[in-house]
Amino acid sequence: MLWQKGRRSDNVVSASGGGARRFGGGPGLGIGGIVVVVLISWALGKNPLEVLSLLMQDGGGPAPQTQTQQAPAQTQTTEFVRAVLGSTEDVWQQIYASKGGQYQVPRLVLFQGGVNSACGSASSAVGPFYCPGDQQVYLDTSFFDDLSNRFKASGDFARAYVIAHEVGHHVQNLMGVMRKTEELRRQGAPMEGAAGLSVRQELQADCFAGVWAHQAQRQLQWLEQGDVESALAAATAIGDDKLQKQSRGHVVPDSFTHGSSAQRVRWFRLGLERGDVNLCDTFGTQQL
Structure with a gap:
């Protein structure tokens, strides 16, 4: 991926100051730690998401919304992130403008170990x-190492897919999708499961x-041979079925929160091949 061709965004910052912290003040959960939490939760008949949510509260007290933010150090990784985020800004600004709207750009916060947010x-x-x-x-950015080493999805375009996915959530927020999903959840609509609202989102x-x-x-003609395959490998690696198979030996579709590998590949590929936002109505289709 010739990411150097991309315009650098000015909306990438680094978290700093005393606000950044880890779980319980300790060294924090790594990928192995989170797998252990999930396995223990299942063994006790608990919802892993609820257990992780409790851990994320860091003792149950309210967390500050954010900590001090500053310009990130100029490394190859931060330059890559700035280039990808800059491209998402350009693309979504163009899409919004074509529909007579104005895109509100998000900020991307780089952190190490732990971070506080409004969530x-x-x-x-x-x-991420x-x-x-x-x-x-x-x-x-250590997640990029996990992506290559644990999930076997190396390559710059795989990393770019991860960033673009999170920006996709920002677009959903601007569109009111996340608000509507939360309203339906409060009304009792199922979030988990192969066709749950969380999966659709x-x-x-x-x-x-x-x-x-x-x-x-x-816009940029920046993809090289093998780039698309690396992004599809990332989508495959983080499917619920694949992760459950790795962690517990079998698959439980009723507990899906992000979708199966096949579903994630299908929807990413649909957007990639057609480039049409109107085709991304995962809430209005029976077949995911």
Whole structure:
């Protein structure tokens, strides 16, 4: 991926100051730690998401919305993140303008180990995430190492897909999708499961990531041989079925939160091949 061709965004910052912290003040949960938590939760008949949510509260007290932010150090990784985020800004601004709207760009926060956001405290174990409360994407760049080493999805375009997916959640937030999903959850609509609202929301973010990839390629012609395969490998590696098979030996579709590998690949590929936001209606289809 010739990411150097991309315009650098000015909306990438680093978290700093005393606000950044890890779970319980200790060394924090790594990928192995989160797997242990999930396995113990299942053994006790608990919902792993609820257990992880409790851990993320860091003792139960309210977390500060954010900590001091500053310009990131100029490394190859931060330059890559700035280039990808800059491309998402250009693509979504163009899409919004074509519909007579104005895109509100998000900020991307780089952190190490742990971070505070308007959504609470989180460690790097939760992976990249988007917080609608402050409209910021949070990324511990060590996740890129996990993507290559644990998930066997190496390559710059695989990393770009991860960023674009989280930006996809920001687009959902701007569109009111996340608010509507939360309203339906409060009314008792199922969030988990192979066709749950959480899965539909995540798959739409995958499709939006594909739309970005399609439009960015038209603008920059920056993809090289093998790039698409690396992104599809990433989508495959983080499917619920594959992760459950690795952690517990079998698959439980009723507990899906992000979609199966096949679903994630399908929706990302749809956005990538067609580049049409209107095709990303995962909430209005029976067949995911």
